[in-house]
Amino acid sequence: MELLEFLIFDNLIYILAIVLGVILTVAYLTYFERKVIAFMHVRMGPNRVGPRGLLQPFADVLKLLTKEIIFPKNANKFLFLIAPIITLATAFAAWAVVPFADGMVLADINAGLVYVLAMTSLGVYGVIIAGWASNSKYALLGALRSAAQIVSYEIAMGFALVGVLVAAGSLNLSEIVRGQEGGLVHWYIWPLLPLFLIYYISGVAETNRAPFDVAEGESEIVAGFHVEYSGAAFALFFLGEYANMIIISALTALMFLGGWYSPFTGDSWIAQPSIFWFLGKTSIFLYAYFWLRASLPRYRYDQIMRLGWKVFIPITIVWIFVVAVMKVYHVGPWWN
Amino acid sequence: MTKIVRYLKSLTLNEIRKGLMLTQKYFFKRKFTVRYPEEKTPKSPRFRGLHALRRYPNGEERCIACKLCEAVCPAAAITIDSDVREDGSRRTTKYEIDLFKCIYCGFCEESCPVDSIVETDIHEYHFESMGKNVMTKEQLLAVGDMYEEQIAKTKQEDAKYR
Ligand code: SF4
Numbered sequence: 298m299e300l301l302e303f304l305i306f307d308n309l310i311y312i313l314a315i316v317l318g319v320i321l322t323v324a325y326l327t328y329f330e331r332k333v334i335a336f337m338h339v340r341m342g343p344n345r346v347g348p349r350g351l352l353q354p355f356a357d358v359l360k361l362l363t364k365e366i367i368f369p370k371n372a373n374k375f376l377f378l379i380a381p382i383i384t385l386a387t388a389f390a391a392w393a394v395v396p397f398a399d400g401m402v403l404a405d406i407n408a409g410l411v412y413v414l415a416m417t418s419l420g421v422y423g424v425i426i427a428g429w430a431s432n433s434k435y436a437l438l439g440a441l442r443s444a445a446q447i448v449s450y451e452i453a454m455g456f457a458l459v460g461v462l463v464a465a466g467s468l469n470l471s472e473i474v475r476g477q478e479g480g481l482v483h484w485y486i487w488p489l490l491p492l493f494l495i496y497y498i499s500g501v502a503e504t505n506r507a508p509f510d511v512a513e514g515e516s517e518i519v520a521g522f523h524v525e526y527s528g529a530a531f532a533l534f535f536l537g538e539y540a541n542m543i544i545i546s547a548l549t550a551l552m553f554l555g556g557w558y559s560p561f562t563g564d565s566w567i568a569q570p571s572i573f574w575f576l577g578k579t580s581i582f583l584y585a586y587f588w589l590r591a592s593l594p595r596y597r598y599d600q601i602m603r604l605g606w607k608v609f610i611p612i613t614i615v616w617i618f619v620v621a622v623m624k625v626y627h628v629g630p631w632w633n
Numbered sequence: 634m635t636k637i638v639r640y641l642k643s644l645t646l647n648e649i650r651k652g653l654m655l656t657q658k659y660f661f662k663r664k665f666t667v668r669y670p671e672e673k674t675p676k677s678p679r680f681r682g683l684h685a686l687r688r689y690p691n692g693e694e695r696c697i698a699c700k701l702c703e704a705v706c707p708a709a710a711i712t713i714d715s716d717v718r719e720d721g722s723r724r725t726t727k728y729e730i731d732l733f734k735c736i737y738c739g740f741c742e743e744s745c746p747v748d749s750i751v752e753t754d755i756h757e758y759h760f761e762s763m764g765k766n767v768m769t770k771e772q773l774l775a776v777g778d779m780y781e782e783q784i785a786k787t788k789q790e791d792a793k794y795r
């Protein structure tokens with residue numbers, strides 16, 4: 298009973314705030330994505346629904362929700378429906394441990410980093426199950442590609458996180474951020490620069506976004522794993538994918554850019570740590586997602602594998618040693 | 634050796650940085666989009682859109698039912714019936730263009746000896762029920778009456794190049 302009360306009165310409101318916040322952010326992220334890519338294509342992007350097209354996301358949501366969910370013949374209905382739910386649930390669950398500002402975190406657990414890694418990789422089960430349950434060869438191919446890709450990049454991502462773990466000496470995300478206190482130069486991005494790049498690129502690959510979107514690959518396998526999905530089920534996949542993008546961006550900001558800390562030092566208002574610094578840093582990486590998508594063509598499948606296994610993994614292993622040595626000898630402004 | 638150099642170079646991500654800078658540059662460029670219903674692209678006087686049948690200034694219809702346009706039409710979109718009018722002149726009793734068959738080639742206009750059938754620059758039109766795609770003589774004449782000024786102007790503009 299006490300647990301229930303604790304859950305409802307203390308946490309429900311935070312959970313609602315986070316979920317609603319993420320859903321709204323996703324809605325405007327789709328708008329933002331279309332605008333950014335349109336601008337890079339020298340077009341205008343959506344500008345019809347509402348002033349400057351600002352109501353476009355709601356029009357899209359209404360459209361998707363009013364459409365019929367079509368079940369393919371001979372598809373396994375249960376798996377077919379559970380797949381988008383898995384994708385979405387894991388994407389939302391990962392938000393539980395993200396510290397928005399000092400102390401502003403739903404679950405301040407010590408294994409936060411591992412938890413996040415687990416949640417973001419569990420999401421791939423949604424993709425695989427969707428591909429399997431759709432009873433379609435394109436969907437199955439997409440799922441297979443996605444599985445192989447995630448297995449490859451998970452390792453590089455994990456090693457990059459080991460680097461962060463070594464640097465911070467903690468798995469708790471809040472602790473990791475606190476280790477970066479003290480302005481721009483104290484952020485882990487400098488000693489961990491290669492790991493930072495690899496983490497972000499692996500994150501792009503893990504969320505199946507361009508240029509690593511072979512799981513969808515419109516030009517090759519139509520839409521990959523979600524080719525058979527329509528209406529609300531498709532909307533859930535969409536929501537999950539974008540929620541994952543936000544979480545990867547948020548984690549990159551937390552682990553490498555000092556989360557809620559200001560890049561400036563001193564006593565003025567601009568040097569105060571606040572949630573806005575965190576949100577701002579997250580938006581930079583969200584922008585980078587779209588920037589990359591507008592700039593790069595899709596990787597060929599074998600090149601993705603090559604990049605993951607032959608480039609990223611060796612670099613991360615080497616750099617973990619470098620970080621360890623730096624830490625042992627108390628190098629720089631980070632560990633003295 | 635060159636292989637190693639290339640490998641190390643690729644690690645600097647220089648090529649990708651160049652590509653990203655290029656797209657970023659275009660981000661700030663003026664956009665080419667024409668916001669269609671409010672803005673329109675300029676049209677050539679030779680634009681071939683909706684058909685019209687013209688009249689002489691005194692109100693007499695130009696068409697003399699020579700059926701050249703019907704004969705030349707590559708899509709067989711034009712159907713003409715003709716008869717002798719009370720005053721003894723040869724006139725069409727039926728003049729129909731099926732706009733679904735028409736390929737807007739402009740041959741009918743070229744073939745017409747009296748500049749009767751013309752293609753206007755109207756391209757924003759639609760049909761609301763089945764069968765409305767066949768323009769009757771009355772409709773064609775009505776289009777001609779409504780846009781005579783416009784038609785005369787574009788023909789004038791184009792005349793010096795023909
Ligand atoms: S434009 Fe060409 S296809 Fe159309 S009615 Fe005239 S001759 Fe026939």
Ligand code: SF4
Binds near residue numbers: 698701713741745747
């Ligand atoms: S429109 Fe012109 S070409 Fe066609 S029948 Fe009439 S006069 Fe002849």
